[in-house]
Amino acid sequence: MKALDSLRIFVITQRKGSLSAAARSLALSPATISRRISALEEELGVQLVDRTSRNLKVTEAGQAFLEHAEHVLEAMAAAEQAARDARQRPEGRLRIHSRTQIGIRVIAPLLPRFAQQYPDIQVEYELSEHPVNIVEQDFDIDIRTGESNDSGFVIKRLLSSDEVLVASPAFAQRHARIRHPNDLARLPCLTYRREQEATTWKYIDAEGAQQELAIKGVLSSNNGEVLRLAAMGGMGIALLSESAVRADIQAGTLVRLLADYRFAVRQFSNGVFAVFRQHRTLPLKVRAFVDFMAEALREPTARG
Numbered sequence: 001m002k003a004l005d006s007l008r009i010f011v012i013t014q015r016k017g018s019l020s021a022a023a024r025s026l027a028l029s030p031a032t033i034s035r036r037i038s039a040l041e042e043e044l045g046v047q048l049v050d051r052t053s054r055n056l057k058v059t060e061a062g063q064a065f066l067e068h069a070e071h072v073l074e075a076m077a078a079a080e081q082a083a084r085d086a087r088q089r090p091e092g093r094l095r096i097h098s099r100t101q102i103g104i105r106v107i108a109p110l111l112p113r114f115a116q117q118y119p120d121i122q123v124e125y126e127l128s129e130h131p132v133n134i135v136e137q138d139f140d141i142d143i144r145t146g147e148s149n150d151s152g153f154v155i156k157r158l159l160s161s162d163e164v165l166v167a168s169p170a171f172a173q174r175h176a177r178i179r180h181p182n183d184l185a186r187l188p189c190l191t192y193r194r195e196q197e198a199t200t201w202k203y204i205d206a207e208g209a210q211q212e213l214a215i216k217g218v219l220s221s222n223n224g225e226v227l228r229l230a231a232m233g234g235m236g237i238a239l240l241s242e243s244a245v246r247a248d249i250q251a252g253t254l255v256r257l258l259a260d261y262r263f264a265v266r267q268f269s270n271g272v273f274a275v276f277r278q279h280r281t282l283p284l285k286v287r288a289f290v291d292f293m294a295e296a297l298r299e300p301t302a303r304g
Helices: 002-016 019-024 030-044 060-086 101-118 168-174 181-186 223-233 244-252 284-296
Strands: 092-097 121-128 141-145 154-157 162-165 191-192 202-205 210-214 219-221 237-243 255-259 262-264 272-277
Touching: 002 030, 002 060, 019 030, 060 168, 092 101, 092 284, 101 121, 101 141, 101 223, 101 237, 101 244, 101 284, 141 284, 154 202, 154 284, 162 223, 162 244, 162 262, 168 255, 181 210, 181 223, 191 223, 202 219, 223 237, 223 244, 237 244, 255 284
Parallel strands: 092 121, 092 141, 191 219, 191 237
Antiparallel strands: 141 272, 154 272, 162 237, 162 255, 202 210, 202 262
């Protein structure tokens, strides 16, 4: 590891800007740091630092070396963390936020298995229909439907899931002539609404073009679980995440309508995603939850 120690001394010295500052940081003498850098230069056969300058100034060769040295040290830090993780167990408080229906229908049924596998993690699970600020509200993970463009976070797809039109079997039998999305304008629909915005359902037609439908619902709610229960009761047609109603479709308590078309409320999101903060070394508890859910949701029995 002596070579890595020399790399670390050189990198820290450049970051601190002087031998004395680096010496204080590393608990070494300035003379020792100078000797280690000189030995590194002798080994490489190039001058890394311009000693004619009053301040510590890196040479062109030193700058090129510095960039690669930083990558090496980062990779080594990650390797060391991986080795430590291998002998550690994930533990601590894990705060998770999720949209309500996905949280109840998709994630919650898997929590007992997660707790059994990771007994040292204490899960705090919060559901709402409002976007959250992960940093300000101190969440480790946010479960979302639809991809996020926020480059400041890591986004991992847990499950592919389109939005589908569903209704009760009795409702579908009464309205058996539904053939095209335009037929929805004359039928009772159950709509998801946020604030006072008008409800628009989007679909892709046979030519692949995106079309929009203005929907006036007989029931509107900001909670998908309310719409699911209303659809099961025969009240109308709901557009919901397929992952949230998959078990109902398999059980026959809901039927899918217009399956040849692809639908969406706002965007064709095609998935359930875990969003979490960027870390040089991802906390074990976060990694454990995300990997567990991604694996569990790939299992047919879990998805069903």
